[in-house]
Amino acid sequence: MIRLEMLKKVDWDFAEASTNTATNAIHPYPAKFIPQIPYHFINELTLPGETVYDPFLGSGTTAVEANILGRNAIGNDVNELAVLISKVKTTPISIQRLDFLNSFLDRIRKRIDRYYKGKESEISPPDIINLNLWFKDFVIAELVVIKEEIENLSYQDLKDFCLVGLSGVIINVSNQDSDTRYVRVSKNINHEDTFIKFAKQTNKLIRIMSGCYKQLENGHSFFKVADTRKEGIFGEYSADLVITSPPYPNAYDYHLYHKYRLLWLGMNPYSLKKSEIGAHADYSKNNGMTEFDFQKDMEKCFLNTSSILKRRKYFVVVIGDSILKGQNIRNNEILKQAAQNTPFSFVAEFTKNLNLRKKSLNSKKKYKNYLWD
Ligand SMILES: C[S@@+](CC[C@H](N)C(=O)[O-])C[C@H]1O[C@@H](n2cnc3c(N)ncnc32)[C@H](O)[C@@H]1O
Structure with missing residues (x-):
């Protein structure tokens, strides 16, 4: 509880904070974490030598912050480029x-x-x-x-x-x-x-x-290209904290924006298209996917993540709203519903005002960090 009290005192806006810390600026990535967010959760909720898991790894911001703090990191993403960037960001080279x-x-x-x-x-x-x-x-x-x-x-x-x-x-x-x-x-x-x-x-x-x-030498990292909806991704590992920022419904098409990067690097944008959650292409059509599809996908992700996270440990999700067929979608509520049929119970929430200097994902000016255990 004391650690939660410490987290409640953090100013989550980080309005003036630099996002170019450590290796975090080596490659652009849509919807990248502000590094200070995973930093504070990892610092308060884990001990050196413990393992932090990010099931939507992206460009590996969670892993960089974990390694710098002397924690090990594991993570997966369906985007091969995300896994490569994360590997490079966490591999020290003299x-x-x-x-x-x-x-x-x-x-x-x-x-x-x-x-x-x-x-x-x-x-x-x-x-x-x-x-x-x-x-x-x-x-x-x-x-x-x-x-x-x-x-x-x-x-x-x-x-x-x-x-x-x-x-x-x-x-x-x-x-x-x-x-x-x-x-x-x-x-x-x-x-x-x-x-x-x-x-x-x-x-x-x-x-x-x-x-x-x-x-970066303070901790080790291990990543996989894998879909978080599939069971048994990290069967051989267990984690002491999960912190992640999942894809939002209708927000990005990672397979499309990264298509020529992936092709030049010998990677496959077509398999990414099939496994990417939330893609604009799937949600924007009139008869396309709905918030209920997103909820089902996230329920599977919660369930699989619960088998990697040790008992009585925390799962932190950073999420904002999105716009679906002209409606504002409160993804936080969808995630709360998705978590209901899983072993997690809701613990706390922390609100962050979006940094107005930066382009935001959606029209709402706030997003939230949610904590489950
Ligand atoms: C908001 S981004 C994460 C950004 C990350 N926090 C960072 O700092 O770079 C969401 C990520 O989820 C990944 N993703 C989408 N569907 C997925 C799935 N089914 N399994 C695993 N990762 C997925 C996307 O490729 C994207 O990298």
Whole structure:
């Protein structure tokens, strides 16, 4: 109870707080946590050495905060890119190893230079649907060279690190409007811009990792690509705290916004489409899914999560409202209903005013953190 009293004293608005702490800024991700939210719950509700689970891992903010605080982290997501980003965000890489990337960037620069001088041997584009509609020919050539050089790196942690760097620039150099708008637009992209952006991004990632890799050594992480509705995902593990921010009905289409990132990285947006909860594409149609479908999905997730969480431990959910067929949907109420047929009982809620400087998911200005045990 004392710990709950401490949590009630926290100002959950974090209006002035930086979200770029530790490795949290290495890749954009829609509906990312403010890192201070998982930080406070983990700090108050677990002890060093214990395990924190996030069943909707996203970009791994929960895991980063857990590791920094000396807790271990487990997590799963249906988005392969989410799992890769989370892995990179929580895998410490020493400054000595990061130094290999100077010669790596140099090799790419030389090959791209040769390509524009007509001296690079034939470049074969990957077999990706409608590639030429979404990328200029010379952008494709530069991306192919970058991808090949990443594959030639000797260490898996550096490969993953550079793939996240590459993913971070793909939308920027494509004809896709933005991370959260799957519409083709004309962009002013010139020769070598793709390499320049990738090099800049990689150097940013190197700076971030060099500044915090020692903090990441405080804990271990383990992630899986898996659907939280399926039983037995982490049969071999148990957790001392669950903290998560689930997908909202009708909010995002992760498979669509990340489609070309996933395809370039050799991942599968089509299987993500089938398993993603809450996708706008499923909920926006007139005869599409409803809040009851969301409730059923979340009930399965609660049940499966209860088999991983130790007894008398807490389950924290951070959720806001969404708009479904013009109606405001109170997702907190849906989650309370979903939890009723599971072993969890409701404990407390904490309200947060949305930071008005930032784009919000929906028209409501508040969202809440809910706590079950
Ligand atoms: C709101 S985001 C989580 C963001 C995360 N807290 C962060 O800080 O980046 C919700 C996540 O749920 C994932 N998701 C959707 N359906 C899922 C399912 N059936 N099983 C597991 N993850 C799912 C989405 O891919 C997305 O990454």
